[in-house]
Amino acid sequence: MTEQADHADHPEHQPEVQLAHLGHLGDDDGPALRTALEAILMVVDEPVGEMLLAQVTERPTDEVLEALRSLAAEYDEAGRGFQLRQVAGGWRFYTRATCAAYVERFVLDGQQARLTQAALETLAVVAYRQPVSRARVSAVRGVNVDGVMRTLVNRGLVEEAGREAGTGEGGSILYQTTSHFLERLGLRGIDELPDLAPFLPELDTVDDLAN
Amino acid sequence: MTEQADHADHPEHQPEVQLAHLGHLGDDDGPALRTALEAILMVVDEPVGEMLLAQVTERPTDEVLEALRSLAAEYDEAGRGFQLRQVAGGWRFYTRATCAAYVERFVLDGQQARLTQAALETLAVVAYRQPVSRARVSAVRGVNVDGVMRTLVNRGLVEEAGREAGTGEGGSILYQTTSHFLERLGLRGIDELPDLAPFLPELDTVDDLAN
Amino acid sequence: MTVLDYRADVGRAEETVHEGTSSADAFRVDLGDLFEGPFDLLLSLIAKHKLDVTEVALSKVTDEFIAHIKAAGPEWDLGQATEFLVVAATLLDLKAARLLPSGEVEDEEDLALLEARDLLFARLLQYRAYKQVAAVFAGRMAAEVGRFPRAVSMEPQFAGLLPEVLLGLGPQEFAALAARALTPRPVPTVGMDHLHAPTVSVREQAAVLVTSLRRSRTTTFRQLTADCEGVLVVARFLALLELYREGAVVFEQADPLGELHIRWTGSDEGDVEVEDEFDEPPPPVAGTSGDVPENDTAQESSDSDRTG
Numbered sequence: 001m002t003e004q005a006d007h008a009d010h011p012e013h014q015p016e017v018q019l020a021h022l023g024h025l026g027d028d029d030g031p032a033l034r035t036a037l038e039a040i041l042m043v044v045d046e047p048v049g050e051m052l053l054a055q056v057t058e059r060p061t062d063e064v065l066e067a068l069r070s071l072a073a074e075y076d077e078a079g080r081g082f083q084l085r086q087v088a089g090g091w092r093f094y095t096r097a098t099c100a101a102y103v104e105r106f107v108l109d110g111q112q113a114r115l116t117q118a119a120l121e122t123l124a125v126v127a128y129r130q131p132v133s134r135a136r137v138s139a140v141r142g143v144n145v146d147g148v149m150r151t152l153v154n155r156g157l158v159e160e161a162g163r164e165a166g167t168g169e170g171g172s173i174l175y176q177t178t179s180h181f182l183e184r185l186g187l188r189g190i191d192e193l194p195d196l197a198p199f200l201p202e203l204d205t206v207d208d209l210a211n
Numbered sequence: 212m213t214e215q216a217d218h219a220d221h222p223e224h225q226p227e228v229q230l231a232h233l234g235h236l237g238d239d240d241g242p243a244l245r246t247a248l249e250a251i252l253m254v255v256d257e258p259v260g261e262m263l264l265a266q267v268t269e270r271p272t273d274e275v276l277e278a279l280r281s282l283a284a285e286y287d288e289a290g291r292g293f294q295l296r297q298v299a300g301g302w303r304f305y306t307r308a309t310c311a312a313y314v315e316r317f318v319l320d321g322q323q324a325r326l327t328q329a330a331l332e333t334l335a336v337v338a339y340r341q342p343v344s345r346a347r348v349s350a351v352r353g354v355n356v357d358g359v360m361r362t363l364v365n366r367g368l369v370e371e372a373g374r375e376a377g378t379g380e381g382g383s384i385l386y387q388t389t390s391h392f393l394e395r396l397g398l399r400g401i402d403e404l405p406d407l408a409p410f411l412p413e414l415d416t417v418d419d420l421a422n
Numbered sequence: 423m424t425v426l427d428y429r430a431d432v433g434r435a436e437e438t439v440h441e442g443t444s445s446a447d448a449f450r451v452d453l454g455d456l457f458e459g460p461f462d463l464l465l466s467l468i469a470k471h472k473l474d475v476t477e478v479a480l481s482k483v484t485d486e487f488i489a490h491i492k493a494a495g496p497e498w499d500l501g502q503a504t505e506f507l508v509v510a511a512t513l514l515d516l517k518a519a520r521l522l523p524s525g526e527v528e529d530e531e532d533l534a535l536l537e538a539r540d541l542l543f544a545r546l547l548q549y550r551a552y553k554q555v556a557a558v559f560a561g562r563m564a565a566e567v568g569r570f571p572r573a574v575s576m577e578p579q580f581a582g583l584l585p586e587v588l589l590g591l592g593p594q595e596f597a598a599l600a601a602r603a604l605t606p607r608p609v610p611t612v613g614m615d616h617l618h619a620p621t622v623s624v625r626e627q628a629a630v631l632v633t634s635l636r637r638s639r640t641t642t643f644r645q646l647t648a649d650c651e652g653v654l655v656v657a658r659f660l661a662l663l664e665l666y667r668e669g670a671v672v673f674e675q676a677d678p679l680g681e682l683h684i685r686w687t688g689s690d691e692g693d694v695e696v697e698d699e700f701d702e703p704p705p706p707v708a709g710t711s712g713d714v715p716e717n718d719t720a721q722e723s724s725d726s727d728r729t730g
């Protein structure tokens with residue numbers, strides 16, 4: 001790949017994707033509207049409204065709606081394993097109902113019943129620091145926790161709890177433990193979590209650790 | 212064989228849910244293999260190996276691999292907004308690079324921070340020498356790599372891999388690259404790393420080092 | 423003093439060398455991802471001169487390298503400075519070899535020095551290979567940066583099917599785990615104690631050696647360094663090499679790596695001036711030997727600080 005070879009020569013000049021260089025959808029140098037929509041919808045977790053999609057793609061809402069409907073129809077006709085569905089709040093990719101049995105089997109076969117040590121530790125940090133952002137948990141754990149946090153959310157042990165105060169839409173998502181987590185631990189409430197103090201090293205041990 | 216091995220790994224896991232309508236893939240009442248694969252891949256959040264997919268769909272691995280490749284080729288030819296890619300030992304849906312500008316603002320995990328030259332070089336030594344101690348990497352790079360190694364661990368690109376053999380508790384910690392590293396490089400496995408030999412000059416060209 | 427811009431990778435150093443730009447700029451400690459270590463510097467110097475890896479070329483590089491260390495002054499990260507010193511010692515060996523009468527390569531000491539040179543270049547070539555492959559990594563990562571993996575929450579109907587998670591521990595064990603997870607981890611270090619050693623002056627060590635040698639006339643390197651360790655040993659070794667260059671001492675070594683005998687051949691009185699090529703100018707403030715700068719914070723911040 002020429003692109004790659006070029007970068008190899010200039011490791012210090014990694015191209016950053018420039019939003020300014022978006023160009024116009026459908027131009028020779030940009031993706032078609034349908035393509036851009038497919039890409040966006042592939043990574044969104046929550047359904048996205050056509051208004052927002054229109055805004056991001058800089059196209060009229062009508063046109064976006066039209067494209068979304070034609071994509072959905074196309075997937076249905078081709079009998080793809082996924083569907084594009086309009087649900088409350090917008091559009092999202094879902095698995096096709098006829099494939100549910102395979103997805104179920106995959107979910108049962110492919111997933112571990114036991115949490116990894118990394119997941120347990122992350123869960124512990126969330127439990128004692130909630131509500132807490134992923135960035136904070138990462139800082140405490142010293143590793144990226146994005147994947148682990150998703151696992152904990154999927155497993156119903158952790159849930160979103162709004163966004164960091166005063167930061168608005170762009171603020172970091174905060175996480176807290178769920179009632180399911182409390183059940184699993186046999187507790188009635190968060191306040192029943194054991195006090196940490198007896199488990200923390202004495203102050204002078206902390207000093208040792210720091211040295 | 213695979214099934215057995217897998218269950219042996221997770222003895223605690225006992226699927227109890229009845230899968231009523233599995234039928235046979237490709238039957239009139241069941242989805243085609245490709246469709247089932249598309250559906251399964253829609254719910255994964257890490258690369259899934261063809262072995263597991265073969266197990267879940269009850270088809271030979273060869274056939275599954277063939278179907279995955281044909282899907283990937285089909286998406287590329289049709290210029291879809293998503294790609295099916297084989298990375299880090301498995302298959303996973305990705306957005307197409309040409310759509311990056313549109314996708315970015317929807318991606319929760321944010322832009323991957325760029326690595327420094329020092330981090331890149333350290334990463335390269337770890338990748339080719341793994342498992343390897345910090346001292347060994349330092350020797351190759353000619354500088355202390357403690358800080359850089361910590362950065363790489365924090366970024367999830369490198370992880371600890373036990374201690375130097377025969378040295379016990381006090382032995383040097385060994386490091387290896389992670390599957391996240393493979394994903395970041397778009398590699399299927401460590402064996403896909405470019406051969407180092409061409410970068411080492413022939414003996415008789417040593418004198419031309421600078422040219 | 424030649425000022426280099428280490429942004430250049432080895433192959434293109436020639437095009438990007440900026441002569442005479444502000445030295446404060448070029449010799450910053452936080453060169454970060456642009457420049458980091460002795461191997462990087464050596465390769466830059468070699469490439470800059472488009473030199474063959476010959477002894478003559480090497481001598482030029484040696485001078486510049488040593489000048490670079492000198493110019494770096496107290497700004498250097500002590501960890502890096504120590505590594506520099508080791509490479510510098512090797513280079514000074516090679517420089518010393520140049521001073522030997524030519525055509526006497528049969529001498530075992532000469533052979534050892536030639537071996538040291540080969541070893542150094544073998545390591546340089548190895549480093550260069552990793553440096554180049556790192557560029558390939560960067561290219562691949564850049565190509566990947568526009569692709570985002572699908573990583574969404576599971577549809578509720580499937581998430582509900584996920585097997586009950588086995589926590590496998592009770593509230594007390596969970597609290598103990600939390601305490602461990604929340605306790606700051608010790609920063610991993612590999613015997614960095616020596617980095618806290620006070621700055622060592624080669625010139626001072628030379629003075630110590632002169633006093634000692636004038637008294638004993640002949641001695642061994644072992645005896646000369648019996649009362650010190652670590653960087654101090656390196657400093658005395660460098661001081662000895664400088665004295666050798668001044669013609670104040672001669673060396674005898676029966677076997678490679680064998681006992682190094684030193685005989686005083688200098689004057690019995692007066693100052694013996696050694697060049698302080700390795701010595702840092704006096705630090706502007708006391709306490710440069712204090713905290714070792716956090717390597718990675720410097721590198722991280724330089725990400726955003728970079729211009730051009």
